[in-house]
Amino acid sequence: MTYELSETPETAQDAGGPSRHAHRLRLNKVPEVTVYFWVIKVLCTTVGETAADLLNEKAGLGLTGVSLLMSALLAVVLVVQFRTSAYRAGVYWLAVALISIVGTLISDNLTDNMGVPLETSTTVFAVLLAIVFVVWYRRERTLSIHSIDTTSRESYYWLAVLFTFALGTAAGDLVSERMNLGYWLSAVLFALAIAAVGIAHFALGLDAVWSFWIAYILTRPLGASIGDYLSQPTGDGGLGLGTVVTSGLFLAVILGLVVYLTVTRKDVTGSHARRAAAA
Numbered sequence: 001m002t003y004e005l006s007e008t009p010e011t012a013q014d015a016g017g018p019s020r021h022a023h024r025l026r027l028n029k030v031p032e033v034t035v036y037f038w039v040i041k042v043l044c045t046t047v048g049e050t051a052a053d054l055l056n057e058k059a060g061l062g063l064t065g066v067s068l069l070m071s072a073l074l075a076v077v078l079v080v081q082f083r084t085s086a087y088r089a090g091v092y093w094l095a096v097a098l099i100s101i102v103g104t105l106i107s108d109n110l111t112d113n114m115g116v117p118l119e120t121s122t123t124v125f126a127v128l129l130a131i132v133f134v135v136w137y138r139r140e141r142t143l144s145i146h147s148i149d150t151t152s153r154e155s156y157y158w159l160a161v162l163f164t165f166a167l168g169t170a171a172g173d174l175v176s177e178r179m180n181l182g183y184w185l186s187a188v189l190f191a192l193a194i195a196a197v198g199i200a201h202f203a204l205g206l207d208a209v210w211s212f213w214i215a216y217i218l219t220r221p222l223g224a225s226i227g228d229y230l231s232q233p234t235g236d237g238g239l240g241l242g243t244v245v246t247s248g249l250f251l252a253v254i255l256g257l258v259v260y261l262t263v264t265r266k267d268v269t270g271s272h273a274r275r276a277a278a279a
Helices: 035-058 062-083 089-113 118-140 151-179 183-202 208-231 242-264 270-278
Strands: 004-006 011-013 019-021 024-026
Touching: 035 062, 035 089, 035 151, 035 208, 035 242, 062 089, 062 151, 089 118, 089 151, 089 208, 089 242, 118 151, 151 183, 151 208, 183 208, 208 242
Parallel strands: none
Antiparallel strands: 004 024, 011 019
16 A cells, blocks of 8 residues: 655644644555556547547537536546545546546637637646646645645646646647648657657656656647547548547557556555555
8 A cells, every 4th residue: 555754734632732743644646657657648648539529429419518528527536536545546547537538628619619729728728737836836845746645735636637638639739730740740749759858857857747747748649649540531641440449449458457557556656565565
């Protein structure tokens, strides 16, 4: 089980009488950043793109109706996530998959229903994400995902995740439209950008926190480009698998990986694993 020492204020009475702040061992609520994390993250972003298109086309609820439905489902899953006492792979990744869909729908609603230019929505989401990071750091003095061990930090974390998906959707669509690269070349472009972030981190010393969040944003347009390439008709530059097949395929892979991680606990943070071994 995963434990981290956090300086969370907790009122306690000692023999002297006055209350004091005490350290409390709490559980980290997010997975270790491993290759499994990034694979599932990209798969979830792909599902976010294809499932949003599928629901919009097949459900007959319209873009607004689908957005309300998926937002309600996301709210329910996040309640469950916040109520868990530790990281649970199934709950966590279900929340990520749903937030991927909702983030895509938010951007699509602004563009398609409200006519907001992609330049504007990209800028707005970037500013909102920056505000979340500033407030998060000012309140918690850290942006590390290795200490998501309080309700406050978890709230900032999920808000940041939502805006990274919305920003990645808007920025990815903007780049794809302006450069007119097509789905496959767009995927290559974003994959190279992520590789550049990795090189900057491991070879040039780019801060780990910023490396993580920049890569997190870039995986959104990468996954969307892969999803579009697989699902869109061949006449539009895709492989023509359709949104149903593509969504089902990627959901099956996600489910298999999540079951594997639930059993093996390979994505549990190191401090958690050491504590469990000592218990």
